[in-house]
Amino acid sequence: MRTTPTSELEPLLPPGVTDDSISERISGIVVKRKMGLGWIGGFAIAFSLLMMFNYAIAVLFAYGVGIWGIQIPVAWGFAIVNFVWWVGIGHAGTFISAVLYLCHQEWRTSINRFTESMTLFAVACAGIFPLIHLGRPWLFYYLFPYPNTMGLWPQFRSPLIWDMFAVTTYAIVSVVFYFVGLLPDLATLRDRSPHRWQRVIYGLLALGWRGAGRQWSRYKMAYLIMAGLATPLVVSVHSIVSLDFAVGIVPGWHTTIMPFYFVAAALQSGFAMGLILIIPVRHFYHLKDIITGRHLANMAKLLLATSLIVGHGYFTDTFMSWYSADPYDKFIVADKFSGAYAIGGWMLMILDVGVPQLIWIRAVRQSPVALFVIAILANVGLWLDHFILVVQSLHSDYLPSEWRMFYGTKWDWMTLFGSFGLFLTLFFVFIRIFPMVAMSEMRGLVHKKPGETKEQGA
Amino acid sequence: MSDKTKIYGLLAEFAGPDELVRGTEEVSEAGYSRVETYTPFAVEGISEALHFRPFAVAVIFLVAALLSAAAGYFMEYYASVISYPENIGGRPLHSWPSFIPITFEMGVLGGVLGGVLGMLVLNRLPRYSHPVANVERFRAASSDAFFLCVESSDPRFQRELTESVLRQAGATQVTEVPLES
Numbered sequence: 015m016r017t018t019p020t021s022e023l024e025p026l027l028p029p030g031v032t033d034d035s036i037s038e039r040i041s042g043i044v045v046k047r048k049m050g051l052g053w054i055g056g057f058a059i060a061f062s063l064l065m066m067f068n069y070a071i072a073v074l075f076a077y078g079v080g081i082w083g084i085q086i087p088v089a090w091g092f093a094i095v096n097f098v099w100w101v102g103i104g105h106a107g108t109f110i111s112a113v114l115y116l117c118h119q120e121w122r123t124s125i126n127r128f129t130e131s132m133t134l135f136a137v138a139c140a141g142i143f144p145l146i147h148l149g150r151p152w153l154f155y156y157l158f159p160y161p162n163t164m165g166l167w168p169q170f171r172s173p174l175i176w177d178m179f180a181v182t183t184y185a186i187v188s189v190v191f192y193f194v195g196l197l198p199d200l201a202t203l204r205d206r207s208p209h210r211w212q213r214v215i216y217g218l219l220a221l222g223w224r225g226a227g228r229q230w231s232r233y234k235m236a237y238l239i240m241a242g243l244a245t246p247l248v249v250s251v252h253s254i255v256s257l258d259f260a261v262g263i264v265p266g267w268h269t270t271i272m273p274f275y276f277v278a279a280a281l282q283s284g285f286a287m288g289l290i291l292i293i294p295v296r297h298f299y300h301l302k303d304i305i306t307g308r309h310l311a312n313m314a315k316l317l318l319a320t321s322l323i324v325g326h327g328y329f330t331d332t333f334m335s336w337y338s339a340d341p342y343d344k345f346i347v348a349d350k351f352s353g354a355y356a357i358g359g360w361m362l363m364i365l366d367v368g369v370p371q372l373i374w375i376r377a378v379r380q381s382p383v384a385l386f387v388i389a390i391l392a393n394v395g396l397w398l399d400h401f402i403l404v405v406q407s408l409h410s411d412y413l414p415s416e417w418r419m420f421y422g423t424k425w426d427w428m429t430l431f432g433s434f435g436l437f438l439t440l441f442f443v444f445i446r447i448f449p450m451v452a453m454s455e456m457r458g459l460v461h462k463k464p465g466e467t468k469e470q471g472a
Numbered sequence: 473m474s475d476k477t478k479i480y481g482l483l484a485e486f487a488g489p490d491e492l493v494r495g496t497e498e499v500s501e502a503g504y505s506r507v508e509t510y511t512p513f514a515v516e517g518i519s520e521a522l523h524f525r526p527f528a529v530a531v532i533f534l535v536a537a538l539l540s541a542a543a544g545y546f547m548e549y550y551a552s553v554i555s556y557p558e559n560i561g562g563r564p565l566h567s568w569p570s571f572i573p574i575t576f577e578m579g580v581l582g583g584v585l586g587g588v589l590g591m592l593v594l595n596r597l598p599r600y601s602h603p604v605a606n607v608e609r610f611r612a613a614s615s616d617a618f619f620l621c622v623e624s625s626d627p628r629f630q631r632e633l634t635e636s637v638l639r640q641a642g643a644t645q646v647t648e649v650p651l652e653s
Contacts, residue, residue, distance in 0.1 A: 033512055033616030159547060167551035171570040176577075183577040187584045194588055198513070198614070205611040221592065222599035225613055227496075227509035228526075229595045231519040235526040236591035239533045240584055247580045254573055457616075458513040461489050 026121055026459065028303035033457045036304075037202055040449045040456070043299060045207045049446070052298060057442040063435025070428040071146055079149060081425045087411040088420040093147035095400045096430055099283060100140035100437075101181065101255060102276075102396070104188070105248050106284020106316075107133030111191065112244035115237075120462070121312055123455045124304050127199075128295075129288050130192050131448070135440040136287070137185045139433045144177075146429075173257035180254040187247060191240055197223050197233070198454035252280040259403070265342040266350075266407030269334060275327030282320035282366065283396040289313050289389035293382045295445065304451060311379045317392065321370035324399075328363065346407055354419060355406040358398050365395025480603035480651050481506075481623035482634055483610070484643035489515040492618040495641035496521035499622065502637050506626035510604065510619040512612075532590030533583050540582020545575040606650050621649065 027036075074081060084091040107129035114122040145154050157178045159168050168175045200220035207213045223229070253273035260272035289310065296305040335347040350359040369391045378384045405420045422430075444450075486492040492509060493516075499507055500521060509518050519525065548571040552558075557565050592598070604610050604621055613619055620643065622634050635646050 037512070037615040159551060165556065167556045170548040170552055170574060171567055176573040179574045179577045183581040186581060190584055190588050194591075202512070202614040205614045221597040222602065223597065223614075224602055224604065225510050225512060226595075227511070227515075227518045227522050228524050229597075230511065230514040231522075231524055232526040232529045232591050232595055234514050235529045236533070236587055239530060239587060243533075243537070243580050243583055247577075250573070250576060250580075257573075454513045458515075461513075461515075 024306055024308050026124065026306065026308065027456075031460055033460060036456050036460065037206065037453050039304075040451050040453050041199075041203055041206045043445070044447060044449055045203060045209075045212055053442065053446070057439065060435050060438035060442055063432055064439045065435070066428055067432025067435050070425050070432055071142075073425065074146055074429075075151065079147070081423060083421050083423045083426055085418060085420070087416050087418060088405055088408045090404050090408060091420060092422055092426040092430055093143045095397065095404050096433060097140050097143035097147075098255060098276075098400045098404075099397050100136045100143070100433065101184075102252060102280030102283045103287045103393075104133040104136035104140065104184070104284065105252060105277070105280040106282075106288055107131075107136070108184075108188065108191075108244050108248040109281055109284070110288070111195070112241040112248065115241045116245060120459060121309055123459050124306075124451050125288070125292060125309055125313070126455075127195065127448075127452045128292055128305075128450055129284075130188070130195065131441065131444045132284070132288060132291060133188050134192055135437050135444075136284075137181070137188055138440065139437050141181065141185060142433070142436075144181075173254065173261045176254045177258055180251045184247060184251045187240075187244060191244060194233070194237060194240065195452060196448060197221065198225065199449045199452060201225065202453050203449065249277055252276045264407050264411075265340070266346040266403070268343075269331060271327055271330050271334065275324065275331070278320050278323035278327060279366075279396055279399060282317060282324055282370075283393055285313055285317040285320060286389040286392040286396070289317065289385050290393065291441065293386045293389075295450065297382070299445075299450070301450070304456075307380055307382075310382060310385055314373045314379050314385050314388075317389065318370050318373040321367050321392065324396075325367040328367065342412065346410065349410055350402060350406055353406070353410070355402055355409070358402045358406070362395045362398040362402060365391045366399060367395075369395070478651060479624050479631075480606075480649040481621050481626075481629070482631075482638060483604060483607055483647045483649050484620045484622075484638040484641075485609070485645040485647075486618045486620060486642060487644055489618055491642050492620060493517040493521050495620055495638070495643060498641040499620065499637060502641075503628050504622050504626050504634070504637075506623040506629075508621050508623070510610070510613040510617075510621065512614055512616055512618075515618070528594060529587065529591050532594075533587035536586025536590070537579045537583025540586070541575050541579030543582070544578025545571055548574060603649050603651055606652070607647050609645075609647065 082091055082093070110122050110129045111126045111133075115126075145151050148154055156166075157168060157175065168178075197220060200216050201223040204213055204216040204220050207216060253276065256272040256276035259267040260269060262268060292305055292313070293310065296302050332347055335343040338344075350356070353359075369388055372378045372384070372388060378388070409420055410417045484495070486495050489511065492511065496507065496509055496518060500523065507522065509515070509522065511518065549566060552567070552571075553565045559565075604613075604619075609617065610619065620638070620641075622629060622638065626634075628634070638646050
């Protein structure tokens with residue numbers, strides 16, 4: 015990848031763009047482009063990982079959670095870490111779609127479809143972990159409040175039930191938001207497909223959308239309100255996930271900073287994952303004039319901002335444990351940086367707070383390769399962050415005789431890397447069947463009068 | 473008018489979004505009411521030119537969200553107080569603060585599902601076919617063409633007169649929309 019310095023104020027649209035050219039380029043990738051060797055190779059790798067995931071889960075269902083490294087006192091292991099991490103990745107997609115929409119940040123237009131898909135697939139990965147973490151996963155429906163002959167109800171005062179409602183709501187709302195955003199683009203695909211079978215499939219999916227004035231009017235109103243509802247939703251979801259921890263009396267978990275800091279960490283991992291996906295795709299599909307250096311720089315700035323908030327969260331957490339004078343809490347914080355998991359404690363600080371500080375440098379912001387590497391490191395750091403939070407807090411309980419180290423088994427690792435297989439497989443399928451960029455919104459951007467387009471990004 | 477029964481209306485193409493908004497305003501001013509535009513993106517000013525406000529969609533969202541939130545709260549109240557009361561250390565059965573997260577989530581879920589469904593139903597979607605799609609050129613309406621259709625059911629509709637009104641309003645091309653393909 016070339017790293018030519020480009021102005022951060024470069025235009026959001028390629029020169030000489032028209033409604034037709036943008037529709038042709040983006041829909042052409044889906045309906046006309048042949049499957050390339052690169053795509054097949056990438057898909058093969060992703061699909062192999064997915065098969066490994068299925069294998070690891072099949073073995074898990076056959077033998078039970080004993081094949082994982084979890085024990086007492088560390089009864090929450092990789093499954094919970096992965097769940098928190100994947101849910102968090104989804105958040106940036108909703109943030110870009112909803113919050114930046116409400117803030118009239120026009121640069122979001124070329125990347126929002128991308129990040130919304132990322133949200134869907136990340137939530138799909140996340141949703142699996144709490145289920146396979148259950149000792150008896152076939153009874154997962156006990157979580158739902160359904161009329162049953164046992165006369166039982168879920169405990170509505172428990173954060174775990176709130177969590178189930180929050181994540182289910184989030185998954186459904188994300189799918190609906192995605193589909194509504196996709197509707198006009200499906201109509202475009204229907205009308206531009208060269209083959210009849212494509213027209214039939216996209217035509218059915220487009221529900222007969224015609225782009226009538228009154229339809230658009232209701233559509234925009236619905237989209238605006240959905241964005242307004244998704245904004246508090248995205249904040250609520252990870253806050254509620256954090257309450258799974260904060261409501262418990264485990265030292266290191268029982269703090270009020272959790273909801274705030276969880277949301278920031280979620281957004282950070284999502285912006286990082288967005289960069290990880292967008293940088294290669296814009297390169298291989300030659301979309302550099304649609305997803306410009308300015309988009310990457312804006313994403314990077316959001317990554318930087320959230321990393322500072324996360325850093326602030328670490329600082330407050332450490333300070334409060336000292337200020338509280340609670341011996342157990344003070345011990346667990348000291349142990350994080352000097353105990354058995356000290357390497358993880360320091361690594362996460364360096365990777366998710368330290369490394370993103372490089373984004374302050376203009377040359378780094380403008381280099382896709384540098385941003386790609388920073389994003390990967392930041393996401394590793396955030397995974398470690400959740401790992402330390404879950405495992406290090408549990409491994410040294412109130413009774414020293416209970417203390418025990420946690421080691422992930424090969425099944426733990428296979429499930430973690432296998433979930434990338436699920437994520438990437440879905441992603442490879444997405445770039446073949448749906449337009450990667452919201453075409454109808456791009457067409458709207460083409461016709462914006464120059465004065466209306468904000469020159470400064472986020 | 474004998475041709476009134478055979479055609480759905482007249483489809484006029486405009487050069488761009490601004491021309492379409494101006495044309496729609498003129499056609500509305502000329503007294504036509506059964507008018508619809510077809511555009512590849514949400515053109516600003518079209519709703520005003522059509523004298524249309526999507527008020528109902530907003531109301532559906534609000535009502536659906538409130539009903540769903542209330543239902544969520546009632547479910548928790550019913551489960552915790554009436555159906556399965558459980559005394560845990562003397563804490564109140566109706567512990568409303570811990571019912572708020574699920575009430576909120578249910579409100580968002582119901583609002584989004586109800587509102588989107590309402591938007592689709594009001595838009596008469598899903599719909600298998602529509603007369604305007606009988607015009608070959610209409611396909612471009614989802615890419616780069618801007619159309620205005622005056623329907624033959626309009627009381628003022630007169631084949632030749634309406635066509636000249638459309639042309640005066642700036643239409644580059646006017647086509648008849650047949651009812652059957």
